[in-house]
Amino acid sequence: MALRESRQYSTPKLLSAQTLVHYGLHFVFPVVLALVFFPLMWQTAYLTMLATMLVDLDHLMAKPIFDPLRCSVGYHPLHSFYAIPVYALLLLLPATQTIAVGLLFHMFTDTVDCLWSFSHCRECYLNSRIYALRNWVRKLSGREVAK
Secondary structure, eight states, X not given: OHHHXXXXXXXXXXXXXXXXXXXXXXXXXXHHHHHHHOGGGHHHHHHHHHHGGGGGGGGGGSSSSOOTTSOSTTTSGGGSTTHHHHHHHGGGSGGGHHHHHHHHHHHXXXXXXXXXXXXXXXXXXXXXXXXXXXXXXXXXTTOOOOO
């Protein structure tokens, strides 16, 4: 893909604000979610939410496995726009609510990371599946689609 080679993006630093926020949301904030939504079993809920990080195994199917210019939301199978509604449906079953909260918050965290990356790379945004979804929704609602 010729467009990928032309994109300009500074390599994220290990201790950049974006990296700290991303991993803080993945590993620290679930404690808050567990305490707020599952106070009687917060430790189990927290560990369950951490276990939902296994959805990132779908990154192993991509080539390259890691691409700082690629938004995982909408790209990887377990981060797809088909999987996310299934995660929301899991909220309806009491036995799977902690898993659902973990998965949905994981998708939220990855979306925040994508939006942050897009602020550095407009072409990445224009080539993302998030942008394609936005245009599809706009078209369905009869609003003008940006070119």
